[in-house]
Amino acid sequence: DIQMTQSPSTLSASVGDRVTITCRASQSISDWLAWYQQKPGKAPKVLIYKGSSLESGVPSRFSGSGSGTEFTLTISSLQPDDFATYYCQQYNTYPLIFGQGTKLEI
Amino acid sequence: QVQLVESGGGVVQSGRSLRLSCAASGVTFSRYGMHWVRQAPGKGLEWVAVISYDENYKYYADSVKGRFTISRDNSKNTVYLQMNSLRGEDTAVYYCAKAANAWGRYYFDLWGQGTLVTVSS
Numbered sequence: 001d002i003q004m005t006q007s008p009s010t011l012s013a014s015v016g017d018r019v020t021i022t023c024r025a026s027q028s029i030s031d032w033l034a035w036y037q038q039k040p041g042k043a044p045k046v047l048i049y050k051g052s053s054l055e056s057g058v059p060s061r062f063s064g065s066g067s068g069t070e071f072t073l074t075i076s077s078l079q080p081d082d083f084a085t086y087y088c089q090q091y092n093t094y095p096l097i098f099g100q101g102t103k104l105e106i
Numbered sequence: 107q108v109q110l111v112e113s114g115g116g117v118v119q120s121g122r123s124l125r126l127s128c129a130a131s132g133v134t135f136s137r138y139g140m141h142w143v144r145q146a147p148g149k150g151l152e153w154v155a156v157i158s159y160d161e162n163y164k165y166y167a168d169s170v171k172g173r174f175t176i177s178r179d180n181s182k183n184t185v186y187l188q189m190n191s192l193r194g195e196d197t198a199v200y201y202c203a204k205a206a207n208a209w210g211r212y213y214f215d216l217w218g219q220g221t222l223v224t225v226s227s
């Protein structure tokens with residue numbers, strides 16, 4: 001199975017900061033990677049798919065990049081609503097695997 | 107309104123069975139693959155199972171293979187997860203999620219609100 005490793009596990013930041021979360025795959029997944037945001041008690045919501053495509057309705061301060069084994073999610077200017085947990089997910093092969101999550105906190 | 111609504115969760119004894127349902131509305135359900143994803147209390151997301159739009163393809167996580175069965179009824183816009191031989195480690199919130207394509211091996215563009223399954227000993 002493909003392993004997905006996110007870093008960091010926890011990230012402390014302030015409103016207005018630019019932050020980057022990294023996701024590494026144990027083998028190449030091309031650009032078959034999505035990023036999700038999850039708030040406590042809520043279902044995840046997709047932000048980015050196919051490595052760098054912004055889901056409709058998602059603010060443009062979110063961006064994704066990478067291919068192969070290394071990917072990043074960048075939030076250009078943190079807003080109060082962005083403090084949440086972020087997961088990457090590979091969909092190159094089954095089983096579909098999520099990263100362990102990155103908690104973004106104030 | 108575009109939504110997925112899960113039901114069927116609850117408290118069940120170890121070794122028993124439970125069936126979850128997920129009803130879709132506002133989407134052309136029969137065109138998309140559907141997944142179940144779970145999240146144990148305080149933990150991350152774990153993919154469980156997928157079924158293609160036409161039921162021809164089903165895949166399972168190793169942790170549930172042989173115990174869980176995914177199915178769908180396109181006439182009722184509903185996907186199911188039959189869970190047998192439940193274990194304590196199956197305790198989780200179970201989400202259904204819609205794939206953004208017909209076959210399922212894609213990202214999830216719509217999620218339900220989740221239903222909690224608690225397996226007691």
